[in-house]
Amino acid sequence: MKYADSVLDLIGNTPLVRLNSVAEGVQATVLAKLEYLNPGGSVKDRIAAALVDSAEKSGRLRPGGTIVEPTSGNTGVGLAMVAQARGYGMVCVTPDKVGEEKRDTLRAYGARVALVSSSVPPESEESYYGVSDALAREIEGGFKPDQFNNPAAPQAHYETTGPEIWRDTEGKITHLVAGAGTGGTVTGTGRYLKEVSADREGGPVTVIVADPEGSVYSGGSGKPYFVEGVGEDMWPANYDTEVPDEVHAVTDAEAFEMTRRLAKEEGLLVGGSSGMAVAGALKAAKTLPADAVVVVILPDSGRGYLGKVFNDEWMAERGFPVERGESLPRVPGLIATGAEDGGTPREAEAAARDSLRAAAAGSVSVPSAATVGEALDAAESAGRGGVVVGPEALPAALGEMRAVLAADDLRRALLAGTAERGTLLAEALADAVLDGAPVLVGTGQGPRVLAERLGENGVVALAEDGRVLGAVTSAEALPALRA
Ligand code: PMP
Numbered sequence: 001m002k003y004a005d006s007v008l009d010l011i012g013n014t015p016l017v018r019l020n021s022v023a024e025g026v027q028a029t030v031l032a033k034l035e036y037l038n039p040g041g042s043v044k045d046r047i048a049a050a051l052v053d054s055a056e057k058s059g060r061l062r063p064g065g066t067i068v069e070p071t072s073g074n075t076g077v078g079l080a081m082v083a084q085a086r087g088y089g090m091v092c093v094t095p096d097k098v099g100e101e102k103r104d105t106l107r108a109y110g111a112r113v114a115l116v117s118s119s120v121p122p123e124s125e126e127s128y129y130g131v132s133d134a135l136a137r138e139i140e141g142g143f144k145p146d147q148f149n150n151p152a153a154p155q156a157h158y159e160t161t162g163p164e165i166w167r168d169t170e171g172k173i174t175h176l177v178a179g180a181g182t183g184g185t186v187t188g189t190g191r192y193l194k195e196v197s198a199d200r201e202g203g204p205v206t207v208i209v210a211d212p213e214g215s216v217y218s219g220g221s222g223k224p225y226f227v228e229g230v231g232e233d234m235w236p237a238n239y240d241t242e243v244p245d246e247v248h249a250v251t252d253a254e255a256f257e258m259t260r261r262l263a264k265e266e267g268l269l270v271g272g273s274s275g276m277a278v279a280g281a282l283k284a285a286k287t288l289p290a291d292a293v294v295v296v297i298l299p300d301s302g303r304g305y306l307g308k309v310f311n312d313e314w315m316a317e318r319g320f321p322v323e324r325g326e327s328l329p330r331v332p333g334l335i336a337t338g339a340e341d342g343g344t345p346r347e348a349e350a351a352a353r354d355s356l357r358a359a360a361a362g363s364v365s366v367p368s369a370a371t372v373g374e375a376l377d378a379a380e381s382a383g384r385g386g387v388v389v390g391p392e393a394l395p396a397a398l399g400e401m402r403a404v405l406a407a408d409d410l411r412r413a414l415l416a417g418t419a420e421r422g423t424l425l426a427e428a429l430a431d432a433v434l435d436g437a438p439v440l441v442g443t444g445q446g447p448r449v450l451a452e453r454l455g456e457n458g459v460v461a462l463a464e465d466g467r468v469l470g471a472v473t474s475a476e477a478l479p480a481l482r483a
Contacts, residue, residue, distance in 0.1 A: 021265035028292035036301035048078030050156035051145035065141035073102035080109035148236035154188035162192025177281035179230035183239025210280025218249035224399025269302035319442035319464035355480035363470020373421030385473030386459040
């Protein structure tokens with residue numbers, strides 16, 4: 001009989017598949033390593049068992065103990081699977097930008113889930129690093145594997161991912177492309193592949209990191225972006241800067257477009273970090289010869305992102321382009337043909353985008369620490385009806401925006417005496433207002449949606465490609481609505 005003793009024995013040995021449609025025009029062979037076929041659904045299964053093994057050996061994890069880890073989900077699933085099999089408790093600390101589906105998944109595996117804010121600096125005790133440290137201390141028998149610094153994580157990739165790729169490409173791989181979160185994957189896999197190919201006639205394997213624009217690895221300052229699980233706002237020990245030969249920045253828009261194409265054109269339903277890695281790999285592969293073999297690691301499945309990158313409304317509100325499918329013929333019994341919520345017809349879309357952009361032109365922002373008077377002055381001297389709170393300048397990453405405020409609301413607060421000019425915005429406004437999600441309209445959504453949202457709110461934030469262009473009120477929107 002052919003069977004595994006435990007689901008843990010099914011980790012690794014994931015297949016390579018050639019990319020065809022998305023790699024059109026590329027001479028090199030581009031192969032995707034499908035890590036979502038691991039039993040927990042991601043590349044992180046590989047490190048989970050390794051982290052627990054090393055902690056048991058060193059005595060840092062004892063029988064009946066509890067594993068506490070900051071994780072965007074995938075490491076949590078891997079660790080929860082191992083915890084289950086070996087009788088440990090599991091607590092996952094997750095940033096709030098992580099999708100609810102991922103948290104439900106962790107709970108399904110029996111983990112307890114703690115939630116922390118994504119917009120807290122990494123050195124703060126309220127960051128997900130800080131909170132996980134505190135929980136590991138407070139919980140009896142608590143142990144933090146620390147995937148960011150624990151050498152057992154890259155070692156797992158050195159021992160499994162790297163050798164699998166070398167074996168399956170029969171030593172022909174020329175380029176490895178991977179995203180880096182903790183850095184474990186690229187450090188371990190890349191290190192192995194470089195070592196094993198060091199004396200090869202064609203030279204060693206070139207290691208390329210594909211990185212979200214804004215992340216420190218590609219020279220950013222840690223500004224927020226939407227792709228999950230990759231990029232960093234600090235330098236973890238498990239990211240060995242000696243391993244990557246090149247680092248390429250990939251925008252959210254490029255990553256998400258490729259993520260959707262992989263599902264539609266290659267039958268690969270994968271997450272945004274996979275789309276980002278493939279976008280980076282194809283940029284690198286464009287200039288490579290026909291005998292080059294590029295292997296790109298696809299870390300997880302798209303199932304965890306159905307409410308985000310695969311949700312048209314979520315994408316459109318953030319100003320990411322959404323390709324519309326053809327509508328179905330009207331036949332009796334059909335409730336929806338797919339054309340009802342199409343927004344703006346394709347041919348009118350470019351003009352609609354331009355008019356919405358024009359409505360946001362001249363928008364201004366104030367920092368979160370500004371006073372009511374400063375915010376009002378900023379709006380008035382720019383001749384605008386509102387301000388964006390948070391970013392230093394516009395346009396900015398949507399994640400930097402804390403709120404959009406209408407100047408009229410600020411004036412009313414002054415008149416009513418509920419605020420003075422010197423009152424901090426954060427104090428003047430209920431927390432719900434400053435921290436509540438501003439109403440978003442993507443430039444591709446067109447004037448109809450803009451009018452609808454402005455009917456319900458005094459001011460909305462206009463977004464394009466995951467960036468905020470400005471705050472727009474009805475008066476500013478009028479020319480766009482008339483166009
Ligand atoms: N993609 C996703 C979806 C992830 O969760 C992670 C892990 N943070 C990565 C990529 C990056 O892997 P690593 O931490 O090994 O760099």
